[in-house]
Amino acid sequence: MIDLHSHILPGLDDGAVDLADALEIARAAAADGITAIAATPHVREDYPTTADAMESGVRYLRAALEREGIRIELLPGGEVSLEQLDRLSHDELRRFGLAGNSNFLLIETPYWDFPPPLGEVVGRVRSFGMNPVIAHPERNPAIQADLGKVAALVDAGALIQVTAASLDGRLGSRTRASARKLVDAGLVHLVGSDAHTAGIREAGLSGACKVIGNEPLARWLTESVPAAIVRNEPLPPRPTPTRRPGLLARLLGG
Numbered sequence: 515m516i517d518l519h520s521h522i523l524p525g526l527d528d529g530a531v532d533l534a535d536a537l538e539i540a541r542a543a544a545a546d547g548i549t550a551i552a553a554t555p556h557v558r559e560d561y562p563t564t565a566d567a568m569e570s571g572v573r574y575l576r577a578a579l580e581r582e583g584i585r586i587e588l589l590p591g592g593e594v595s596l597e598q599l600d601r602l603s604h605d606e607l608r609r610f611g612l613a614g615n616s617n618f619l620l621i622e623t624p625y626w627d628f629p630p631p632l633g634e635v636v637g638r639v640r641s642f643g644m645n646p647v648i649a650h651p652e653r654n655p656a657i658q659a660d661l662g663k664v665a666a667l668v669d670a671g672a673l674i675q676v677t678a679a680s681l682d683g684r685l686g687s688r689t690r691a692s693a694r695k696l697v698d699a700g701l702v703h704l705v706g707s708d709a710h711t712a713g714i715r716e717a718g719l720s721g722a723c724k725v726i727g728n729e730p731l732a733r734w735l736t737e738s739v740p741a742a743i744v745r746n747e748p749l750p751p752r753p754t755p756t757r758r759p760g761l762l763a764r765l766l767g768g
Contacts, residue, residue, distance in 0.1 A: 515719050516740035517543060518552040518613055519593070519620065519649060519675060519706025522717075523571035527561040529710040536575055539709050539717045540584045546718035550587035550744065551709075552613045554620050557602075558595035565609035568592055589613040589744065593622045593649060596635060604642050612647055613744045619644045620675070628656035628663060636670040647673045650708060652680050652692040661692060664701050673739075675704040678722035679715050697726060697735075700752065705735045730754060 521529020530536035592610030608616035680693035723732035730753035
């Protein structure tokens with residue numbers, strides 16, 4: 515499996531505090547069957563990570579992983595907030611490309627309100643040659659109340675990534691219900707751990723795969739699609755229809 519969302523770089527944001535913490539996340543991920551993990555530190559006002567700092571952190575942690583014999587590939591990236599899209603140059607945004615692929619950008623969904631510009635953001639990001647990957651929309655209360663908002667983002671060209679802890683219930687019943695409905699409706703393209711440290715959002719995707727139940731779909735979400743992003747290849751087709759009859763219409767209010 516390939517995990518394209520983690521806060522494993524030590525000392526950059528609210529994730530790994532130090533090297534020992536980062537190595538613990540990496541060991542847990544490897545033990546869970548993760549072969550590659552993207553370091554996606556927050557890029558936002560309270561954690562103004564620069565591309566230089568991210569790239570330096572990746573080099574530092576890669577050396578530590580090799581020294582410790584932890585067999586997991588560390589990939590670069592960033593989780594960019596909406597306000598930073600207007601503040602960073604296109605060049606710096608590309609340096610935060612997901613898994614080192616400058617054609618994809620991981621964008622953080624706000625935790626509270628659903629800002630009207632989010633739909634506009636999809637078009638704007640695509641206009642300068644990047645595909646937006648929207649992180650954890652299922653955790654936003656406004657989206658939980660109207661999952662059709664996610665369908666609109668997908669129609670505009672976004673990919674959707676839900677959090678493993680959302681699917682397996684560690685983030686609460688309402689978030690779990692939203693994540694599962696989005697998967698069932700065929701609106702999810704990736705599952706990421708959003709690993710911060712040991713605890714609620716810890717490393718690993720296998721628990722979420724068990725919840726999904728459909729093995730070909732689980733492999734598509736955690737292996738095939740992330741591998742295509744890493745290799746800069748066309749995304750593979752979804753393995754089987756996942757929409758329950760009428761579900762997408764209900765999400766859209768039909």
